[in-house]
Amino acid sequence: QQQVKQSPQSLIVQKGGISIINCAYENTAFDYFPWYQQFPGKGPALLIAIRPDVSEKKEGRFTISFNKSAKQFSLHIMDSQPGDSATYFCAARTGSHQKVTFGTGTKLQVIP
Amino acid sequence: DGGITQSPKYLFRKEGQNVTLSCEQNLNHDAMYWYRQDPGQGLRLIYYSQIVNDFQKGDIAEGYSVSREKKESFPLTVTSAQKNPTAFYLCASRDRVAYEQYFGPGTRLTVT
Numbered sequence: 001q002q003q004v005k006q007s008p009q010s011l012i013v014q015k016g017g018i019s020i021i022n023c024a025y026e027n028t029a030f031d032y033f034p035w036y037q038q039f040p041g042k043g044p045a046l047l048i049a050i051r052p053d054v055s056e057k058k059e060g061r062f063t064i065s066f067n068k069s070a071k072q073f074s075l076h077i078m079d080s081q082p083g084d085s086a087t088y089f090c091a092a093r094t095g096s097h098q099k100v101t102f103g104t105g106t107k108l109q110v111i112p
Numbered sequence: 113d114g115g116i117t118q119s120p121k122y123l124f125r126k127e128g129q130n131v132t133l134s135c136e137q138n139l140n141h142d143a144m145y146w147y148r149q150d151p152g153q154g155l156r157l158i159y160y161s162q163i164v165n166d167f168q169k170g171d172i173a174e175g176y177s178v179s180r181e182k183k184e185s186f187p188l189t190v191t192s193a194q195k196n197p198t199a200f201y202l203c204a205s206r207d208r209v210a211y212e213q214y215f216g217p218g219t220r221l222t223v224t
Binding site: 043100 | 116153155157160168170202206213214215218
């Protein structure tokens, strides 16, 4: 079964700190890796995504780091803010494949 | 105002009753999906549909049924055969260009 393993399950970071969430995958056919952000009681929303031909992608305070040889990728949230408190899901997909494989989620709490 | 709507937001049913969750999209997307979300388990795919009048089972289809009579609508029925139906249900649709999935706000179903 295709899997994406995500850690940690929960994370508490002080305001202004760096939040780091890690994911690992097994299927080398995956070629697209999105991250989703979900606030309580809401549906997930696409945050940032990366393809394996680059090692890093940055959008504002959010950065994805990708290590193809290790089959790992991570989300870094710089200068974390209380408004970033949410659950974050990593995911992986093969090309135009209809299915997306999701990690189990990380609940981030940013404390003032 | 384009998007995905799910109704109702909260749904309560007695054990043994079938219940239908609504999902409507006006994004002109061909593909639609149903996921189930439980704490610590991420998003698990129940059913998906690539075109009208066609749908495929996901990873946890037992106890669920769907229909796709219109492009805009993809209702999910939770039957009495589903052993543990209490969960947060998410509907999504996928755009045909970037293959990104867009999620609705979810329906929280409680069965007692």
